[in-house]
Amino acid sequence: MENLNQRLAALTLLRKELHKNPEVSGKEVQTAKRITSFLENYPPDELITQLGTTGILAIYNGKTAGKTVLFRCELDALPIQEINTFEHRSLTNGVSHKCGHDGHMAILCGLAMELHYNRPETGTVILLFQPAEEDGSGAAAVYNDPQFSCKPDFAFALHNIPGYKKHQIVVKNNTFSCAVNSLIIKLKGITAHAGEPHKGTNPALALAKITTAFDQFIQDDISNKDYCLITPIYSKMGKKAYGVSADAAQIHFTVRTNSNAQMKHIESKLEQLAQSIAAKFDLKCKTSWTQSFQANENHLEAVQQILKAAEFHDFEILEKESPFSWGEDFGLFTQQFPGAMFGLGSGITTPALHNPDYDFPDEIIATGLQTFLQISKQITNAH
Structure with a gap:
């Protein structure tokens, strides 16, 4: 059995190997193989692979029946070119681990090492290595996979957070991170000669009207229950044919709210408004949503478990007053099971x-x- 320093050294090497070999959402084949190979050295009672495409479940059973706790990390990297020059920099052009999922995987692999040598007293600990967090599709793919039959009593995840002190545990009851959804609006009119635009229906004015009209829903105080941030992301209209008045356009927005209920309300309002404006300009309008992230709505009892574990280790705790504005698809799991996500400070000056x-x-x-590990012990050793 390795001592703690030896384990941490092995986890650091694993983390750097994962960093060097990143894969984007839904393509994490080699990443999953590396994790599976590592886990085979610390075999769980059950190992499930190809979950929701490339996901992995490692299940460690206790000595007797009891509560089940799930810990989740992410497998995927981002389509971002790394500019670092250190030895473990990404070897894949245009892809890199810029959200720290390599570190999250290393943490969960460390938990696997401990559970292999010291099974829970009671109950079951499940480690989920989830694909495709970055595009919002992975949690649903895992949850809807028939292989995912577990119903944990608690589910936990963490995310490293730059701008906060290293080792600081950042917690919040209720909404930890925002609901995020992306709206695509496509407008269709009729082409005309650019010298006779009135003989067609050009979507330019409708495109502008929709963009400005959406401002009425913006409430940029994230601590307000009606918080809503709408950001234009992409637009396209017509072709570079200067004799032709355009007939088609599309515009994309991201929408953020601090509750799932508020997101549903805003989605309906935006769709209705886009359709109404398009109709006034005699345009056909299609709306669709993509890359949907449910808000991480933390459960009080799960947050209390995090606080208790942090206090046990005398880690500095920051109880946050308002949610983070980014999305994280672990929110699907906190909709289905009691659970919580917390932040792990990764440094004030960390990029x-x-x-x-x-x-x-x-x-x-x-x-x-x-x-x-302490959360696991608190839940599975509870009597």
């Missing part, structure tokens, strides 16, 4: 997530591992 020079700080692997 922001998704920045091309970001790199997960290896020294916080131990903090995440110790927190998860």
Whole structure:
């Protein structure tokens, strides 16, 4: 059995190997193979692969029946070119681990090492290595896979957060991270000669009207229950044919709210408004939604487990007053099971997530591992 320093050294090497070989959402084949190979050295009672495409479940059973707790991390990287020059920099052009999922995987692999040598007293601990978090499709793919038959009493996840002190545990009851959904609006009119635009229906004015009309729903105070941020992301209209008045256009927005209920309300309002404006300009309008992330609505009892574990290790705790504005598809699991996500501070001066020079700080692997392990003990050893 390795001592703690030996385990952390092995986890750091694994983390750097994962960092060097990133794969984007839904393509994490080699990443999954690396994780599976690592887990085979610390065999669980049951190992399920190809879950929701490339996902993995490692199940460690206790000595007797009891509660089940699930811990989840992410497999995927981002389509971002790394600019770092260190030895473990990405070997894949245009793809890199810029959200720290390599570190999250290392933390969960550390938990596997511990569970292999020390099974829970009671109950079951499940480790989920989830694909495709970045595009919002992975959690649903896992949950809807027939292989995912477990019903945990609790589900937990963490995310490293630059701009917060290293090793700091960041918690919040209720909404931890926002609901995020992306709206695509497609407008269709009729072409005409550019010298006689009145003989067709050009979508330009409708496109502008929709963009400005959406401003009425924006409430940028994230602590407000009616918080709503609508950001134009992409637009396209017509072709570079200067004698032709355009007949088609599309525009994409991301929408953020701090509750799933508010998101449903806003979705309906935006669709109705887009259709209404299009009709006034005699245009056909199609709306669709993509890359949907449910809000992480943390459960109080799960948050209390995180606080108890952090206090046990005397880790600094920050109880946040307002949610994070980014989305994270672990929110689907907190809709289905009691659970919570918490933040793990990755350094005040650490580059922001998704920045091309970001790199997960290896020294916080131990903090995440110790927190998860203590939560596991609290739940599976409870009498």
